[in-house]
Amino acid sequence: MTETVLRIEHVGVQFGGLVAISDMNFDVGQGEIVSLIGPNGAGKTTAFNVMTGFLAPTKGAVKYCGRDLRGLKPHEIADLGLIRTFQRTSVFPNDTVFDNVLIGLHRQSKLGLLAAILRLPGARASELAVRERAAELVRLVGLEARSHELAGSLSYGEQRLVGVALALAAQPKMLLMDEPVSGMNASETHTFVQLIRRIRDSGVTILLVEHDMPMVMSVSDRIVVLNYGRIIAEGPPEEIRTNPAVIEAYLGQSAKDVVKEVAAHA
Amino acid sequence: MTRVFSLVTLAFFASVPLWLKDPYLLNALITTGIFIIGAMSMNLLLGFTGQLSLGHIAFFGIGAYVSALTSLGYDVPIVGDFHIVHTPWPPIAGFALAVVISGLCGYLVGKLSFRVRGAYFVIVTISFAEVVRLVALNWVELTQGPLALTNIPSITIGLPYLGYLTLKTKLQNYYLVLAVAAVAYFLISRLVHSHYGRAMRGLMENETLAVSVGIDVTKALTLTAIISAAIAGAAGSLYAHYIRIIDPEVFAFISTVTMVIMVVSGGKGSLAGPVVGGVIFGLLPVLLRPVMAPEAQWITYGLVLIAILFVLPRGIVPALAPKLGFGRQPVKPKPVVVTELTAKEHA
Numbered sequence: 001m002t003e004t005v006l007r008i009e010h011v012g013v014q015f016g017g018l019v020a021i022s023d024m025n026f027d028v029g030q031g032e033i034v035s036l037i038g039p040n041g042a043g044k045t046t047a048f049n050v051m052t053g054f055l056a057p058t059k060g061a062v063k064y065c066g067r068d069l070r071g072l073k074p075h076e077i078a079d080l081g082l083i084r085t086f087q088r089t090s091v092f093p094n095d096t097v098f099d100n101v102l103i104g105l106h107r108q109s110k111l112g113l114l115a116a117i118l119r120l121p122g123a124r125a126s127e128l129a130v131r132e133r134a135a136e137l138v139r140l141v142g143l144e145a146r147s148h149e150l151a152g153s154l155s156y157g158e159q160r161l162v163g164v165a166l167a168l169a170a171q172p173k174m175l176l177m178d179e180p181v182s183g184m185n186a187s188e189t190h191t192f193v194q195l196i197r198r199i200r201d202s203g204v205t206i207l208l209v210e211h212d213m214p215m216v217m218s219v220s221d222r223i224v225v226l227n228y229g230r231i232i233a234e235g236p237p238e239e240i241r242t243n244p245a246v247i248e249a250y251l252g253q254s255a256k257d258v259v260k261e262v263a264a265h266a
Numbered sequence: 267m268t269r270v271f272s273l274v275t276l277a278f279f280a281s282v283p284l285w286l287k288d289p290y291l292l293n294a295l296i297t298t299g300i301f302i303i304g305a306m307s308m309n310l311l312l313g314f315t316g317q318l319s320l321g322h323i324a325f326f327g328i329g330a331y332v333s334a335l336t337s338l339g340y341d342v343p344i345v346g347d348f349h350i351v352h353t354p355w356p357p358i359a360g361f362a363l364a365v366v367i368s369g370l371c372g373y374l375v376g377k378l379s380f381r382v383r384g385a386y387f388v389i390v391t392i393s394f395a396e397v398v399r400l401v402a403l404n405w406v407e408l409t410q411g412p413l414a415l416t417n418i419p420s421i422t423i424g425l426p427y428l429g430y431l432t433l434k435t436k437l438q439n440y441y442l443v444l445a446v447a448a449v450a451y452f453l454i455s456r457l458v459h460s461h462y463g464r465a466m467r468g469l470m471e472n473e474t475l476a477v478s479v480g481i482d483v484t485k486a487l488t489l490t491a492i493i494s495a496a497i498a499g500a501a502g503s504l505y506a507h508y509i510r511i512i513d514p515e516v517f518a519f520i521s522t523v524t525m526v527i528m529v530v531s532g533g534k535g536s537l538a539g540p541v542v543g544g545v546i547f548g549l550l551p552v553l554l555r556p557v558m559a560p561e562a563q564w565i566t567y568g569l570v571l572i573a574i575l576f577v578l579p580r581g582i583v584p585a586l587a588p589k590l591g592f593g594r595q596p597v598k599p600k601p602v603v604v605t606e607l608t609a610k611e612h613a
């Protein structure tokens with residue numbers, strides 16, 4: 001494997017008595033697309049919250065580019081280039097799509113306060129560069145026709161794209177996406193898969209949480225399967241597809257019993 | 267369009283003394299103008315970051331006292347024979363110091379309260395204002411306590427070719443206040459249109475998302491608090507040198523309430539909001555006074571406020587600006603699906 005970008009070391013999370021993640025251990029290498037899958041409530045979003053500093057793990061550590069993220073605030077982690085999107089649609093609803101991306105580009109505007117207020121030389125150039133980049137990102141996610149509409153008035157699928165554009169605006173080295181295609185129709189999903197590939201090809205490492213199995217299978221280099229806060233399988237898509245533990249987790253105990261019963265009666 | 271409108275408005279305000287000769291009304295315009303500067307500074311926090319500074323008058327009052335004391339001088343015993351003695355400086359230095367010290371207080375209050383926000387900030391600012399009022403009331407050697415600081419000198423400014431000019435008349439003070447208000451408006455406008463302003467908007471609209479793209483909440487809010495407090499301090503300084511007598515009553519809670527009314531009625535989060543709300547609620551008492559008994563005046567004041575907020579809950583400017591072709595479009599409300607995950611992702 002190539003150089004490790006993200007290393008999850010024995011991470012555990014408890015909410016009171018509830019164990020959301022028991023012992024999570026996996027790596028993501030530079031330039032990979034890795035998917036983290038598992039039934040609802042398996043702990044995927046919780047894992048993202050830990051990786052991006054929104055939640056402190058009960059135990060274990062997250063290392064990003066060799067650096068322990070313990071104690072860093074979410075905005076500091078974002079500053080390191082580890083950026084996430086959210087499971088529920090998350091945009092700045094009262095701003096246009098274009099302004100959403102501009103807000104996301106905040107980190108890229110290195111202009112000092114005085115320079116910004118007095119519009120010192122350089123301020124204009126910096127603002128122009130930022131606007132140009134914003135337009136580019138809006139085009140990249142295919143929302144140029146919506147650029148000047150309020151983000152809150154877009155369809156859910158489109159809002160997810162705004163979320164991705166925002167995340168890209170923050171210039172990620174690694175991008176964590178939480179169910180990005182939920183709320184998208186088949187053709188939107190298809191376009192989105194191409195977008196993910198393009199993002200990866202530009203050098204961004206990707207960790208994906210997704211329920212859409214055909215999409216996960218087609219886009220991932222590797223899949224990590226989580227069930228009840230525990231990793232039950234890890235490997236390339238073709239291996240995961242036929243892994244009995246995974247099938248059981250997904251079909252559930254009852255379904256398995258049904259299968260057995262049917263077999264017995266046959 | 268917006269810029270032209272701002273300039274026309276400025277020109278209009280500049281023309282007022284040319285046709286309004288009544289000194290009583292001019293006086294009302296000056297004090298109203300000073301409070302509008304205060305309201306603009308409050309709007310920067312309330313309207314652009316969502317933080318309500320219910321002790322905002324503290325920054326105003328600190329500016330007033332700092333400026334007055336700097337230009338009056340003082341001799342304060344600290345321990346035993348040790349005194350701190352300050353010989354009077356020109357009022358303009360007092361103005362500058364008022365801006366700096368008030369800004370510093372904004373920094374302290376911000377640092378103290380912005381780790382936890384919302385209600386906590388409201389409480390910290392109210393408490394801060396009360397503490398400062400008690401200091402002004404009880405540190406008699408410095409502030410004269412309830413006896414007030416009197417004979418505060420008028421501001422003297424140096425003008426190219428004209429030499430030094432002491433602004434004693436109402437006319438001169440009107441233009442001074444107008445100039446400071448215009449500068450404050452300009453600064454706030456530039457700030458909220460810069461990427462700092464975008465960070466503030468982001469925080470207010472969706473803090474979790476803003477943080478996730480690398481916006482530092484505490485830093486953005488503290489920075490805003492500093493600038494807001496500094497502008498309030500400038501207004502306080504103008505007040506001290508215009509009225510020329512101040513006592514701990516400058517810290518009265520009702521003054522903060524007046525600013526809130528100006529901001530909310532005019533429209534928080536719009537640059538022109540505090541100006542519109544300020545003109546209405548600054549001048550209303552003055553206009554009502556000759557025609558009504560005091561009780562009726564306050565009832566009318568309250569009724570006007572209720573009427574405005576009832577008809578235009580977002581304030582006058584946000585409701586009217588789009589109709590006149592300015593500003594952003596009104597928000598189309600979108601049903602927000604709140605799932606159980608909402609709480610989790612905030613965790």
Ligand SMILES: Nc1ncnc2c1ncn2[C@@H]1O[C@H](COP(=O)(O)OP(=O)(O)O)[C@@H](O)[C@H]1O
Pocket residue numbers: 015018019020038039040041042043044045046047609610613
């Ligand atoms: N802030 C929280 N407080 C209490 N329980 C939580 C919290 N966040 C998540 N959980 C619980 O942790 C488990 C994992 O949730 P989550 O990570 O959202 O799962 P997934 O994203 O895989 O569907 C669930 O049982 C959920 O109810």
Ligand SMILES: [Mg+2]
Pocket residue numbers: 044045046087
């Ligand atoms: Mg989830």
